[in-house]
Structure formats: C-alpha cells, structure tokens
Amino acid sequence: MSSRLVNWFHFSSPATFYPLAGRLVPIFAVIAVILIAVGLYLSFFVAPTDYKQGEGYRIIFVHVPAAWMSMFIYLVMAFWAALGLIFNTRLSMMMAQALAPTGALFTFLALWTGAFWGKPMWGAWWVWDARLTSELILFFLYMGYIALQGAIDDTRRADRAGAILLLVGVVNIPIIYFSVKWWNTLHQGASVSLRGDVSMATTMLVTMLIMALGFWAYSIAVALKRVRCIILERERDAGWVGKLPEIRA
Amino acid sequence: MKARHKRLAYLAVGLAVLAAAAVLVFQALGNNMSYFFSPTEVVEGKAPRDHVIRIGGLVKPGTLQRGQELTATFVVTDNAHDVTVRYTGILPDLFAEGQGAIAQGRLNADGVFIADEVLAKHDENYMPPEVAEALEKGHQQGKAQMSGDQP
Amino acid sequence: MLEVIDLECIRGDRRLFSGLGFTLGPGELLHLQGHNGSGKTTLMRMLCGLIAPAAGEVRWQGENIRHARETFHRDLLYAGHKSAIKGDLTGVENLRIACRLAGITVDERHAWDALERMGLRGHEDLPARVLSQGQKKRVTLARLLLSRAPLWVLDEPFTALDRAAVAFLEDVIRRHLADGGLVVLTTHQAVSLTDEAHVKTLKLGWKREGDV
C-alpha cells in the first residue's frame, strides 16, 4: 500500500499517471488471476474440512476477503476524497470514483455469500445482526455515492459533492455499526467458547490470505483500468491525449 | 484579530458540544439497551417477561432431549446459572451440545424459555477435525473457558 | 484595493479565461465587456469568492479573499442576475432582511425611505410577487443606498429599469465612486457612466484578455 501511495503522490498529474497506470494494469491483472486461481484451488481441494461446519464453511474463503475489501475500499475512497478536497488534486477524486463500483461489487458479494453461508450454519438466510445490517447499509452508501456522481454533469461539482458524501459516510459508519450492534444482535457479549486458544488452522488462514491478496490485486487492476478511462474522458481536449498512440490510431 | 477570536470561540463551543456528546455516550453505555440476556440475568429476573428477548450461552452437555415432532429441549448455561429452552423446529447444523447458541423467544410462567428461533453461535475458529479432537481431549478435564469472541 | 492575479477559469471542458489580471483602486470603475458566454458573470462570481478559480488569486486589501473571507464579504456588495427577493415578503421586509444578512441593521424608516428614493412610493408594503420585473430590480438595488460596503459588484444592474431609474442609478454609482468606492459592473446598455475618465475596461473573449 505504502509504495502505491508514494507513486500516486508522485504521479498526481493525469498526464504522467495515465501511461504508468497502463503499465501497471496488466501486472496486477496477472497477479490477481494467479492468486485467485491458487486461492480457489486451495479453498476447494487443499484446505481441510472444518470439524464443525463440514464442507459448507469453504464459502468463507470468498466471503471474508470480500467483506474486508468492501470496508477497506470505502476507507480508501474516503481517504482519496479528503486528499482531493484538501489539496484540490483531480487525480485523487478520479481514484475515488474509479474504486466505487468495485467496492459496491465486493459489498454485494459479501452479502450474497454470507446469505448462502448463514442458512446452513446459523439456520437463517438473513439475520438482522450488526454485521449484516451495517454491511447492507454500506452497500446503500456505495449506491448513494454512485448515484450522486451520476446525477451531476459538471465533473468538478460531482467530485467535490461525492467527496463530502464519502466523508460524511465515513464518520457515520462507526455510528451505524454501533447502533445496529446495540439494537439487535446475534453475536453479542455473552457468547461462550469451550476452547479459547487456537483460532484457525494454518492452511485455512493461508488460503484466506491468498484470496484476500488476489482480491487486492483485482481491485487495483480494475480501479487503474477505470481511472484510465476517466482520465481519457475528462482530458479529451488536453494536448497530451491527442498524442497518445491509441488515440491517434 | 477579531475574526481569529471568533473562530476560536466557535472551536471551543464545538469541542464542548462534542465533549457533552461523549459524556452522553458513556451514560448510555451504563444502561442495558439490548434485549440480549445471559442465563444469570434471566434467573435474577432482569429480563422483561412479556417481551421477545434473546438469551445466549452454551448448550449444557447432556441436556439436549429431542421430543416428538421436532420439539427439542435443552439447557443454556453461562456456567453460573441455567435456563431451560424449548424449541420446535429444525436445529441448525452448527447446533451441538457444548457449543454456543442463541435463542429468541419469550419466557413462560414457569421460567422456561419458549424459543421461536434458535441460532447456532459460530466463531472464528476453523480447524480440521483431527485438531479439534486433540483439542477436545486437552479440555476433557473440563476447564471450561469463557471468552467473549466476536465472529 | 482589489487585485486580480493570473486568474484562470475552467467551466466544464472549456477554458473561459486564463492569465487574467488587473487592479482596481478607490474611486475606480471597471467595466467588464464581452459577448454572451464570454465569462463575465463567472468572473464576477469569482471576484466575490462564489467560484474558486482554477488558478491565480483575488486579493482584497492585499489579502487573498479565500483567507480573509469574512472581512472581504463585509466590504462587498454583490447584485447578481438573481434578485434574492422573496415573493411572499413585502419590499420593505425584503430590503431589511437583505441588509441584515449583509451585516447592516436598517430600521423600518430608513428602508421605507430608500425604497421611496428608488421610485417605489406606494409599493413598499405590497408582496414582492405582485411587483413588475423593473420594480423588483429596484427593490434589489435599494440595497446600494443603504450599503456601507466599498466594493460593489453589479451584474447587469441597468436591465429592466426605465430611463429615469437608469439615470438615478448612474448617479448613485457616481456618488459611490466619488466617496472612494470601487465598482465592477457589466452592462449591455449604452450608459454615459461607462464613458467617463476614471473607467477601466476589460474585454473578455476578445483575442487577448487581461490588458486593462
């Protein structure tokens, strides 16, 4: 992450960032494909059966990384938005915009896989539990951001209005989380376990981490690809765009 | 400089209001705000009688009795007090004696909890069966541990 | 003293102007010229701080208006295209509220007086929605009579006014300039005011802008 940040600070001008992003996209795409392929292989064929949940638990190898990404991407978007508002950098606003669909996708994936897991494990497709409810609200927040961006024609206004919404949302997420937690919860407090020590077998943990890294690479590749499109669309009148080989061809 | 004083005044007022909000949150934390109760709280009569509540704890080993037509009776414990739960329906896969469970329903006049829904508590402990067996053996001495883990 | 340094404006995909600069001192009037869509209104809103410039800065009394917003706005009166008049309120109410919002308290008698001088005698107490376009404009411009702000930014102040009102308004502006005030205005009408000696002209949208 840190090296990416440094790069983006350095290449904060769209004209220099565009070709750089172009070089990075295939690299991250290949990493994503390899990691996700390995991760899926591990999760379906290598990881041992859980002693309690049997085979059904394997969905967590998609579910948990997706849930991580859904929250993390929102934070990253809010970070870009704050950066854009403070330093008035166009590129960071574009990054926030480029990440939104991926974040929404992962949120949806987390909710969907969660439902499939919840039915056999908990005994219900959906419970109005803190995690689930706040994840659902997170999905609404993503949708709100995307809709607001779509409704505003002027890109500058769209960027800044979206940024404010993201920041308001990021303040609200902990509040939302704690409020739903108090309100109704499946997992609160007095849950008791006979075993307090070991948490997860190494193979399972490694598999999950590989999947998470794969999702990371996928998110970066897709976001960079999308930001390239956004740059082209917004800078279509700038001189350097006209000189690009793919535009001239 | 007047403008700066004014800005400082606004800042002070804002911070004071935020501090007041924090105080209120701490006040709120001192109150029970959820309908989730432990068996101890139920036995002590802290749970409302005529309201849907949730109770959670461990399913006491050896207490699960399956009656007719999917009716199951079991005891939920927090190792201090016990509450008997009656439930009619299909228990989830993860439901087992010695495991955490959460039941939603009402207390009847005899202090038996009539559940509308039973959910198995899952935790973040995933492991292959062999490891689990080994662990179970290690715990045969019956040193039950309580830990507030989050999924 | 109003200083504009190297101002650039981009609206949507279009660069309306760039490298624009001028200074305006006490007693001076800047006449903004340009065809429709050349960015006159945008420039005025930028001078007021309603629009952030893409590059460059606007300075009032030597300070960037972004940093000394409240002091600058105390010294500024802006009359834009929109009248800022509520149809459900009377002329007097509208005028008094507008002044209070701008930081001046005006008692009822002065408000009546100002409206009367703007030629609205007998209409002060009517809901503004029944007034004609020109009468509404007069209510808006009555603020000029009560304002203590040195810098006036007036976007098309003469439209919809009849000849007598135009002459009166020109007089008000002249007096403001004589008192050491500054005025930035646009107009499509030929008025004698803009031909006088102390008037600077800025043409937008012509081949080279920024030469005052």
Add this chain to the structure above:
Amino acid sequence: MFEAMTVLIRRDLLLALRRRSDVLTTLFFFVIVVSLFPLGIGPELDTLRLIAPGVFWVAALLASMLALEKLFAGDFEDGTLEQMLLAPEPVFVLVLGKVLAHWLITGLPLVLLSPLLGLQYDLPGETLRVMVLSLLLGTPALSLIGAIGAALTLGLRGGGVLISLLVLPLYIPVLIFGAGAVEANASGLGAAGHLYMLGAILLLALVAAPLATAAALRISAE
C-alpha cells in the same frame, strides 16, 4: 454574533406563516401514514402497541425527508443562497439557522401531534411521554443530517429521489435509538440508554452537519 442566524430563522418562520400549505403538507403526511397502519394491519390492539414505535419513527423519518427538498431550493432559485454565502458570517451559522427554522416548521408540529396519534395505538401515558421525548431529540438530528443531502442535491434533476438514497442510510442510527427508546419503555427495559444515545447523536450532528452542509452548499452554488 448570531444576528444573521436569527434573521434567517425569523424570515423562514414568516414565510411559513404566509404560506401555510407547505407546513400542513408535511404534518398531514405524517398523520396519514401513521393512521394507515391500523387500516392495513387490523385493529388488534396488542399488535398495534407492538408496532407503534417503529411506525411512528418511520413516519417521522419519511415526513422529515419529504420536507427536505424545499430546505434550500427556494433560496437557491431566487438567489438568496448566494447572498447567504456572501454574508460576513460563517456559512455554517446561517445553515444552523435555516435548519432550526426548518425543524420548527416541519418537525416540531409533528412531535406535538404524536401523543394524540399515539392514542390510536393504545399506548400508555408513560410510553407516550417517552415517544415525545425521543422525537424531540431525534427529529432535529434528522433535519440536520438531511440538510447535508439537500445541499448536495441542490438543483439536480430528480433531486428528491436522490436525497432519499443519500440520506436514508444516514438516518438509521436515529431510527434505531428513537424507536428503541419507545419500545424499551413499553417492554419495561427502561428508555434511558436509548435517549442518551439520541442526545449524543443530536449533539454530534449539531457540530458536524452544519459544516458539511455549508461545504456542500458552496459546491452546489458554484
């Protein structure tokens, strides 16, 4: 210091007085929504008592949102908003005035009317008191949070629908603690915790929401 703010409050109240239909629309919306539920669910009092907290709070939430669209729209169209942004006062102070006036016009009447409607749901007196208190703390927070959405969508096509999409997820904590307070009282659990949380949310919104709204207004008016 709060001169410009009080001017705005008084002006908005005066405008509401001259155009009462806007105020009444919101109020009637609330009354109708609350009264529709018994018709849809049936007159069984046990059920009605059970759903009352949720119904009242959801209705209050929708009514508050219905009124939001007009919060800044009038000032935006006639140019008053420009003058507000050019006032020699911090914009968030003016925003606070606007929101306060908006709550007095659309929120307070609804709070005052709620105990009367609560009788339809056979709520006991003590619960009615808690409901009024929860609405009194919660509806200003709704107005404050909603103002951000109203400012962001100012002048956009389909602004009304967009406001709901932006604002409703942010309303959820208020809904949870508001309805929770009433329900907790009805079930004998004690509403204090929920009311404290509502108070905390209101205070937080009081500080943060005007700042965000002011920033959003600047962007929308550009």
